[in-house]
Amino acid sequence: MFSRRIAPLVMGVATVLAASVAQADVLFWSTQAKPIEETQAMRTNVLKGFDGKVDYQANDGGPWLTRLQAELKAGKGSIDVLGGLHGDFSTLPEGLTDLSALDLGGAKVNPGFMALGKLGTGEQKYIPWMQATYIMVANKKALPYLPAGADINALTYDQLIAWAKTLDEKTGGPKMGLPAGPKGLLHRFLQGYLYPSFTHSMVTKFESPEAVTAWTKLKELWTYTNPASTNYAFMQEPLLTGAVWVAFDHTARLADALNKKPDDFVAFPAPAGPDGRGFMPVIAGLAIPKTAPDMAKAKALIKYMLQPSTQVATLKATNFFPVIDVTLPADMPASVRASGAAIAKMSGAKDALPALLPMGLGQLGGQFNQVYIDSFQRIVLNGQPIKQVLSDEANTLRAIMKKADAPCWAPDAPSKGACPVE
């Protein structure tokens, strides 16, 4: 009885001792490439060429940040390189090493993205790693129902609504889909697509009459949207099952549908409103925490990640596009070709209106998103009066902007001091 109990304990202690001796791998602590196939591809295809062993670990935002904070606080850590979205880093610029002097081996990174990587400080807090955006994908079965005269590559919100309406009436049920589930990214649709397209703003005109129009349109669209949307996180799934025929989502969250059934789906730009075709580029970056155990190896890994061949491999693995100038080879997966073309049409459109990810909000980023999610739930799901809800939520938004003291970012006009909510 007793020896049986002791045995695992001894083994446990042995493992504890072994742990402190071994492991000199470079620990790559990331919030990206979380789906199991992407993690696998990062490990076997992207990181294999690096001189040295890399332990790539993908995490949820919560544990990612908590672990990082703990290491910074303890003044000792095991994380060498951090991978995350712009918003992940904005919470703790003071814990990140200045990478201004880092030699990138001649890789030319998009200067606009480099500026974002300073996080509003004088130092280069992160190096841009890869980029993505949100687009739309439709099942080809839906195309015959497009409104007369509509060009799928230059849709307006009104045409999208008309399309969704026809689909609902002619195919026996709503076929439009939005990622409005708890893990979905609907707030990005509201911040980067709906608001800019109707108000030319994300923050300043939050409760303007134009915003009321935008919400009215969304409410109308929702009546022709599959009600199961409140459960959707990755639109590739309902697209593949056929529950949804037209969907909006992040390129990486649509890739599976485009790869599995390339002949069944088309990718196309997001619709335009009266103020333009709002869209939101997403930037992921690489950083080194001040507690990194092996600074030299960490820097070498970042340099490796920005080489053209690595960037192409990363694109194949994660469906995030390169941030450097690079010509893509011809043998790219179907999702890359389809979404790449849609992104090019969207960002190259005459009425293109890029809206940046929230900047300078620090830890308030989550609350900022919550304002948009709450507004959606109150207005669209609960049917509360739009004006009332917007004026309530505008107060919250104003308080957040003041607390963060964050100046406006595109498409809002630059501001002195905190971005105002008019």
Add this chain to the structure above:
Amino acid sequence: MTDTATIRQRGRRLTQAAVVLLCGWVLGPIYLLVLNAFSAPDAVTGFPKRWLPGFDLHSLRMFVEFQGVAEALWNSVLVATLTMILSIALGAPAGYALSRFDFRGKTAFRVLVLMTRAFPLPLLALPLAVMFIRVGLDDTPLGLALVHTTLALPFAVLITFSLFSGLPVELEEAAWTLGCNRAQAFRKVILPLVLPGIAASAIFAFVISWNEVFAASVLTVQHRTLTAFLLTSLDVSPLPLKFAGGFVLVLPALIFIFAVRKYLFAMWGIANR
């Protein structure tokens, strides 16, 4: 006479219906899980469903080949076993003391034991991780087992408390009068009687540790448990992989529970009879 017979018959039918319903309730999801885990990705997203799996191992092979799964499984077993041992080693004596002795602050102690469940783990994880890194317990199975033990302890204490309370003190007293000292009486009389119950609360501790994600993903880096290792990835993986991963996560726990199932009935003191 016939009236009571029909009532009895109806009662039996009701019981049978309840049994079928409960079995369906438990087995239905497991059946779907197995069905989809063994089906080709097309079949998982396709409709209508077939009743028998296609025995396509594509999704499952993905997991077996996923770097680090075997190691994570081993870590999970290790941490869960350590948690089991620690929570019983600490919880059973506490439960015994609560049921047999009167001491000052007994009620307060019972409430305090429960307090460990009152704080959400994400709140505790940061200071814990800082402390663990400084002390050197960070990223070790033992360190994680200590946290899981804290989570499992209230159950261990309260379950063993009710077990010991269910045993009459007279049994122990009889042993004392026949020449046993306290320790001997406990070992020879009480322990054999409560062993099934203790095993049941150990299983509880095992399952709590097996299922815990947040602390596991913050406090371990290179030595991930299976749940921490897979759950964050599964959450955002395509549907066929979700089913396969769910199957991989559930299977070891099912095997374990099946192996010790007779002790489970001992929980809540039924085995004492």
